[in-house]
Amino acid sequence: MRVVAKEAFRFFYNHVPIDVSEGEAVDSDVAVFLLNTRAAVRPDDEDARALAEELGLDVADDGQEQQLATPPPPPVELNIDAPVKDVLDWVGADPARAAQVLELEKAKPQPRSTLIVQLEKTAAASA
Secondary structure: OEEEEOOOEEEEEOOEEEEEOOOOEEEOHHHHHHHHOOOOEEEOOHHHHHHHHHOOEEEOOOOOEEEOOOOOOOOOOOOOOOOHHHHHHHHOOOHHHHHHHHHHHHOOOOOOHHHHHHHHHHHHOOO
């Protein structure tokens, strides 16, 4: 999986600061992390495009990743086994829901690390 930085930025991955230049390609697990955290990157291959779509990011015809202008309404009930995008849609920006889902996801035999990262970020917004 590969993404390309739309602008220069710094991020921390495994407690290590990483600087990325505009136009620099990033691949592997780091690319997944950047898409999941909605960093200023655009998908650069089919796997990255598929993940961006799963996360609810719109990949325009010009190859530029953009947030959806109008997010779909969240489902009424939570399905903890739903795709990451659906779970995040249900949580929205609600820290209480994020904390609730985070607890449920961590209790699963195989919790999804990409989902946990997003839920921790949303849950921490209330702190």
